[in-house]
Amino acid sequence: MSSIKKKGLGRGLSALFGDEKFDNKKEVASSHNKALIGNLDRNPFQPRTNFNESKLEELAQSIKKNGIIQPIAVRPSKNDLERFEIVAGERRWLAAQRAGLHEVPITILNLDDNESLEVAIVENIQRDDLNIIEEAKGYKRLSDEFGYDHEKIAKFMSKSRSHVSNTLRLLILSDDIIGMIEEGNLTAGQARPLIGLSNATNIAEEIVSKKISSRSVELLVRRKKGYQKPGLKIDSNIINEEKKIEEILGLKVNIKNKSNNSGNIQIQYHNLEQFEFISNLLKKR
Numbered sequence: 001m002s003s004i005k006k007k008g009l010g011r012g013l014s015a016l017f018g019d020e021k022f023d024n025k026k027e028v029a030s031s032h033n034k035a036l037i038g039n040l041d042r043n044p045f046q047p048r049t050n051f052n053e054s055k056l057e058e059l060a061q062s063i064k065k066n067g068i069i070q071p072i073a074v075r076p077s078k079n080d081l082e083r084f085e086i087v088a089g090e091r092r093w094l095a096a097q098r099a100g101l102h103e104v105p106i107t108i109l110n111l112d113d114n115e116s117l118e119v120a121i122v123e124n125i126q127r128d129d130l131n132i133i134e135e136a137k138g139y140k141r142l143s144d145e146f147g148y149d150h151e152k153i154a155k156f157m158s159k160s161r162s163h164v165s166n167t168l169r170l171l172i173l174s175d176d177i178i179g180m181i182e183e184g185n186l187t188a189g190q191a192r193p194l195i196g197l198s199n200a201t202n203i204a205e206e207i208v209s210k211k212i213s214s215r216s217v218e219l220l221v222r223r224k225k226g227y228q229k230p231g232l233k234i235d236s237n238i239i240n241e242e243k244k245i246e247e248i249l250g251l252k253v254n255i256k257n258k259s260n261n262s263g264n265i266q267i268q269y270h271n272l273e274q275f276e277f278i279s280n281l282l283k284k285r
Helices: 011-017 053-066 090-098 113-125 132-146 150-157 161-172 175-182 188-194 200-210 214-224 236-249 272-283
Strands: 028-036 072-076 084-088 103-109 253-257 263-267
Touching: 053 090, 072 090, 084 090, 084 103, 084 113, 090 103, 113 132, 113 150, 132 150, 132 161, 132 175, 150 161, 150 272, 161 175, 161 188, 161 236, 175 188, 175 200, 188 200, 188 214, 200 214, 214 236, 236 253, 236 263, 236 272
Parallel strands: 072 103
Antiparallel strands: 028 103, 072 084, 253 263
């Protein structure tokens, strides 16, 4: 894998996800093939290792009744001309086995190892049951391993740039807090104000135990950080404005408003891409 030049996908991913924005670099062999279910192998690059048993069983029952509507995306095996490696659709393949199918519809894609990994990551991000941390990790892999910037991820996934940036920011949090989000004990809205705090884990535990709402978390964090100093005016309106700007920029924003309604706005950035994004945005005004 390390010797493979990482590049963006071509026609293979466009056909798979219905996106025509990519260059015509890869051709789909056919979308009307069938293969014996036993001739398909797991994708060794599949980032997802666990599948919800109850949902897998529901899908199996649906397939038993209606068949497989969307073909499984595969690529030819390197070692056996009669076998295929699953690129996307492993859950359908597993459910089809439970449903007792002997063969399944397939779409054959001409992808190298690097592109197969990219498709697997994208398919994983597009799951309906994806939690926000899994989504963030998927975006991070697209960024780290394939050089996607936030703008490209946003366009590719049909999300806003601020959504991508805000989602990725969650990975700055400690493993303990990330675990709380993954387990469903803490929402992304409750967790974001904790980014950058040294005592974030303690505050997160307090939020969970006292069931503090996202809006109240903002006020709590302000108090914990000691922002209510003489001459500073802190109210819910200021916090709401901060949150709105953060949602637009996908970056941490800090508004300090004095009693005479003067003050300053601080925007935090962590890399050159974020700095250039802010700079270009301001230049447009």
